[in-house]
Amino acid sequence: CGSDSGPDPGSPTEITGVVVDVDSRGLGDVRGFTVRSDGDTYDISIDPDASYGFPVTHLTDHLASAEPVRVELDERGSELVATAIEDA
Numbered sequence: 001c002g003s004d005s006g007p008d009p010g011s012p013t014e015i016t017g018v019v020v021d022v023d024s025r026g027l028g029d030v031r032g033f034t035v036r037s038d039g040d041t042y043d044i045s046i047d048p049d050a051s052y053g054f055p056v057t058h059l060t061d062h063l064a065s066a067e068p069v070r071v072e073l074d075e076r077g078s079e080l081v082a083t084a085i086e087d088a
Helices: 056-065
Strands: 014-024 030-037 040-046 069-076 079-087
Touching (some): 030 056, 040 069
Antiparallel strands (some): 014 069, 030 040, 069 079
16 A cells, blocks of 8 residues: 555555655645655645644654654545644
């Protein structure tokens, strides 16, 4: 279940790993991020209607520091969407 193939029925519902990329369209406009966990990478979308309890721009801090995050996921169509994001 790597980032090249997209989600499948065996997609995880929760992962803990290191942020290796942040998809941002400008200051404060984070659309998604990539997490590496146990040798796999996962492209994860941000739900614009979700309240994550902190600004999603905080993910860039995790990218710079390599501090892990724990992400709860929901499979929506062909993408994984973060339903919760926490410092791990």
